[in-house]
Amino acid sequence: MFGISDLPKFFLAFFLVMPLISILHEGGHVFFAWLMGGKNIKVSVGTGKPIFKWKMIEVRKYYFWYGMCTFENLKINQRWSNILIFGGGSLFNFLGVLAVMILVEEQLIETNMFTYQFTYFSLYYIFFALFPMPYPDGNYSDGKIILDLMQNKKFAVTERIFRVQWNAEKNQWHVLNHDQEFVEAFENEEEACSKAKEVAEKYKPSRVINVKDGEEKEIHNFPRVPL
Known part of the structure; x- marks a missing residue:
C-alpha cells in the first residue's frame, strides 16, 4: 500500500528517471536524423521557457515533461529513412531497457528502485510514443507517423x-x-x-x-x- 514514505520514490521517478528516459528517447531520433544527413538538428528537453542551451541541446523550465527533436534537409529523405527517424526514439528506449535487464541478469548491477522505475517508465514511454494517435496541438505520435508512412501516405512528412x-x-x-x-x-x-x-x-x-x-x-x- 502507498504511504508517506513512498513519496521520495515518486520524486525520483518524475524528476530524475523520466527526464533520463526522455533524453534517451530524443537521442534515438537525433541519431537516425544525423545518420540520414539531417542538418540543423536540435533537441528540446522539457517544455516551457528555455533556461539552458548548449550546442544542439536546449533544456526548458519543466525539464521533466515532454521533449522533441527538430531537423532540416535530410540527405536521405525516403519513406524507410523517416520510419527509422520517427521510430528511433522508442528503439533507443527499448535498447535501454534491454541493457538494464542484461546487467541485472549478469549480476553486474543490483535490482533496485531506479532499475525498476527505469524499466517501467521506459515501457510506458514506448507505448504512448508508438500508439497511433493525433495530439491536440496538431502533432501526431511517432506511431501515427510511422503507420501513415507504412501506408504510403506521403503527406505524413511531405x-x-x-x-x-x-x-x-x-x-x-x-x-x-x-x-x-x-x-x-x-x-x-x-x-x-x-x-x-x-x-x-x-x-x-x-x-x-x-x-x-x-x-x-x-x-x-x-x-x-x-x-
Whole structure:
C-alpha cells in the first residue's frame, strides 16, 4: 500500500528517471536524423521557457515533461529513412531497457528502485510514443507517423505550402491552400496571414508563404517533429 514514505520514490521517478528516459528517447531520433544527413538538428528537453542551451541541446523550465527533436534537409529523405527517424526514439528506449535487464541478469548491477522505475517508465514511454494517435496541438505520435508512412501516405512528412497572395486586380489578399486552391479573401494582409497560419497549423508539416510582386517570403513554419 502507498504511504508517506513512498513519496521520495515518486520524486525520483518524475524528476530524475523520466527526464533520463526522455533524453534517451530524443537521442534515438537525433541519431537516425544525423545518420540520414539531417542538418540543423536540435533537441528540446522539457517544455516551457528555455533556461539552458548548449550546442544542439536546449533544456526548458519543466525539464521533466515532454521533449522533441527538430531537423532540416535530410540527405536521405525516403519513406524507410523517416520510419527509422520517427521510430528511433522508442528503439533507443527499448535498447535501454534491454541493457538494464542484461546487467541485472549478469549480476553486474543490483535490482533496485531506479532499475525498476527505469524499466517501467521506459515501457510506458514506448507505448504512448508508438500508439497511433493525433495530439491536440496538431502533432501526431511517432506511431501515427510511422503507420501513415507504412501506408504510403506521403503527406505524413511531405511539407505542404499555404500562400497569402496579393491579387492586384481585385485589390485583395487571397489565402491559397497547398493545392493552390482559393480559401478566403481579405482586405487586410495581417488577417490573411492569420487565416493562413490557422489553416496550415492543422496540416503539419507545412509552411506559410507571403507572395507579392512575384516574390515569396516565408512567414511561418509548422514542422512535423519526432516527439
